[in-house]
Amino acid sequence: MPYMRAMPDKRVTREASTTRLILYAGKGGVGKTTIAASTAARAAARGHRTLVVSTDIAHSLGDVLQADLGNDPRQVGERLFAQEINVLEEARRSWGKVQTHMADFLRKEGVPDVQADELAIMPGMEEVAALVQIGRMLRSGQYDCVVVDAAPTGETIRLLSMPESFLWYAGRFQAWRGRLMRYVGPFLRGALPDLNIIDVMGALAHRIRDLRGALTDARYSSYRIVVTPNSMVLKEARRAETYLNLFGYPVDAVILNRILPPQPAGNLYIDAMTASQDRALMEITQSFATIPIFRAPLSADEPLGVAALEALGCEVFGDRDPTEVMHVGPSQQVEKQEHGYLLRIPIPNVEIDRLSLTKRGDELYVDVGNVRREVTLPNALATLEPGTARMRDGMLEIPFGIMATDVAANIGS
Ligand SMILES: Nc1ncnc2c1ncn2[C@@H]1O[C@H](COP(=O)(O)OP(=O)(O)OP(=O)(O)O)[C@@H](O)[C@H]1O
Numbered sequence: 001m002p003y004m005r006a007m008p009d010k011r012v013t014r015e016a017s018t019t020r021l022i023l024y025a026g027k028g029g030v031g032k033t034t035i036a037a038s039t040a041a042r043a044a045a046r047g048h049r050t051l052v053v054s055t056d057i058a059h060s061l062g063d064v065l066q067a068d069l070g071n072d073p074r075q076v077g078e079r080l081f082a083q084e085i086n087v088l089e090e091a092r093r094s095w096g097k098v099q100t101h102m103a104d105f106l107r108k109e110g111v112p113d114v115q116a117d118e119l120a121i122m123p124g125m126e127e128v129a130a131l132v133q134i135g136r137m138l139r140s141g142q143y144d145c146v147v148v149d150a151a152p153t154g155e156t157i158r159l160l161s162m163p164e165s166f167l168w169y170a171g172r173f174q175a176w177r178g179r180l181m182r183y184v185g186p187f188l189r190g191a192l193p194d195l196n197i198i199d200v201m202g203a204l205a206h207r208i209r210d211l212r213g214a215l216t217d218a219r220y221s222s223y224r225i226v227v228t229p230n231s232m233v234l235k236e237a238r239r240a241e242t243y244l245n246l247f248g249y250p251v252d253a254v255i256l257n258r259i260l261p262p263q264p265a266g267n268l269y270i271d272a273m274t275a276s277q278d279r280a281l282m283e284i285t286q287s288f289a290t291i292p293i294f295r296a297p298l299s300a301d302e303p304l305g306v307a308a309l310e311a312l313g314c315e316v317f318g319d320r321d322p323t324e325v326m327h328v329g330p331s332q333q334v335e336k337q338e339h340g341y342l343l344r345i346p347i348p349n350v351e352i353d354r355l356s357l358t359k360r361g362d363e364l365y366v367d368v369g370n371v372r373r374e375v376t377l378p379n380a381l382a383t384l385e386p387g388t389a390r391m392r393d394g395m396l397e398i399p400f401g402i403m404a405t406d407v408a409a410n411i412g413s
């Protein structure tokens with residue numbers, strides 16, 4: 001393979017913060033890898049230096065591109081690079097040292113061996129490592145566009161909620177360490193691990209905060225949901241949209257994959273399939289009313305290899321550049337009202353009974369099922385109490401005012 005292992009020209013760099021990020025999410029098997037690779041192939045053909053990267057532990061990007069991929073980017077076509085992140089390896093690389101020192105530290109504090117090892121394992125390390133790696137690629141300045149082929153919805157939500165969870169964990173750890181330092185004298189302090197965990201954690205928290213900023217910047221980062229015309233898939237797609245919005249990740253398109261091309265009527269089986277597809281298409285169009293929908297036909301052969309993928313990309317995006325920001329939706333807003341403020345958070349398609357709110361100081365916790373988003377409230381709202389929240393036009397509206405009486409907000413309709 002002529003392009004293997006070559007790296008892009010490092011002299012030609014571009015301001016890292018302007019690197020485009022496109023992440024494909026969706027239910028298992030809908031075609032995320034195929035569409036991500038098609039988008040990348042098409043972007044490269046249009047002149048963008050493009051990297052397509054898989055964060056799925058069960059990689060299939062190499063199979064789809066028909067190339068042997070590894071943990072570092074490899075060139076698979078003109079201006080086209082691909083990478084399968086080995087998340088476990090990345091986690092070891094980023095965390096190995098921290099984890100060892102953390103375990104040592106806990107042991108010195110009298111925590112028994114096994115428990116110390118156990119406690120030192122931070123939740124979601126693999127996800128954080130994968131994100132850090134994506135962040136590294138975005139900052140490298142070597143690519144105009146990074147396309148992420150993510151794991152099925154549940155894991156992707158875990159991946160994308162990780163910056164918040166990590167920052168929470170780092171914050172708590174820091175507070176706990178601070179308290180401890182007050183009790184131990186200067187002598188014991190010297191016995192703490194050589195590597196200052198607090199510094200490492202602090203630096204990492206800083207990087208994660210920056211990364212979260214980049215990942216939620218609608219000018220450069222977009223999240224696209226892949227669906228097939230099938231109602232189970234649609235349900236999960238709605239859930240994906242809800243969670244992406246909850247964490248402030250801008251969704252700019254829906255890709256409707258595997259559409260059966262028009263068939264001549266007369267065959268009972270094909271007619272039934274077409275009718276079922278039409279119903280699903282209508283439901284999908286209604287569900288994602290404001291988000292542009294792109295269509296990808298079901299091809300007779302699996303689209304494998306760069307040429308076939310680029311051809312599919314052409315069918316999906318037509319004349320449009322696949323790296324364009326296709327849509328910018330509403331973001332979190334605070335409106336001044338007569339007796340206070342109205343905080344509006346976009347959470348379309350949310351199942352109302354799965355949503356609950358708690359406020360603590362300037363932090364508002366929005367829980368959807370077992371996923372939690374921590375919203376830091378602007379100063380103006382931090383001292384006020386939230387009233388009864390309600391959903392309107394895909395936005396969660398929470399009034400804040402001196403007049404509001406309900407401390408823990410309830411969800412109204
Ligand atoms: N438009 C299409 N026409 C024909 N075959 C397709 C199309 N899109 C995807 N496929 C095929 O469907 C299968 C699943 O696609 P793909 O691996 O891209 O899905 P995925 O969402 O990434 O799956 P997973 O969740 O397992 O990662 C593959 O065999 C792929 O070649």
Ligand SMILES: [Mg+2]
Binds near residue numbers: 033056060
């Ligand atoms: Mg896949």
